[in-house]
């Protein structure tokens with residue numbers, strides 16, 4: 731059987747890798763904006779993860795007339811009134827290293843016992859045939875006391891997941907995808923796609 735193609739409207743290498751890890755074993759071919767070099771920069775002007783996810787996927791559907799999915803995600807830190815939230819990629823500068831961003835969070839959290847936080851992921855599906863559909867999920871964590879682990883990307887070295895007693899960056903890819911915000915949202919997406927393609 732020919733592989734079904736899924737276009738992920740993202741330029742984030744870490745996200746794209748995780749979509750591939752989860753969807754390719756299920757028979758999907760995952761493409762990304764790297765395969766659409768003429769796609770202009772998309773302005774994320776929504777006020778929620780779900781709105782921004784729709785903006786990104788819809789931009790691809792509108793320009794190319796094809797089905798697309800997108801992922802808008804981020805980190806909410808309760809002690810910072812849920813910041814950086816939808817600003818997670820841009821916070822302290824889009825091109826600032828995560829070694830630095832993570833250290834700023836650890837410094838600002840010094841002495842703070844309220845360390846609860848979560849990753850949120852909204853995945854949107856857009857098509858010329860139906861209204862946008864959004865799947866959202868979260869994973870509850872705490873901010874670690876120091877960065878640990880080399881796997882994953884972004885904020886993973888400081889995202890401590892209490893049930894496994896390790897950070898997201900210390901997990902194998904299967905461990906992370908098994909419990910992550912993105913993993914859970916992808917499984918909702920898969921279920922929907924299975925019905926859609928039935």
Ligand code: ITT
Nearest residue numbers: 740741742801802803804805818819883884885886
């Ligand atoms: P695209 O819009 O091109 O997909 P982006 O990086 O700009 O890429 P977002 O606006 O959704 O995407 O920002 C999400 C940010 O949240 C991302 O850059 C990471 O810093 C953080 N993030 C989300 N999920 C994460 C994960 O699983 N591990 C580590 N950091 C994550």
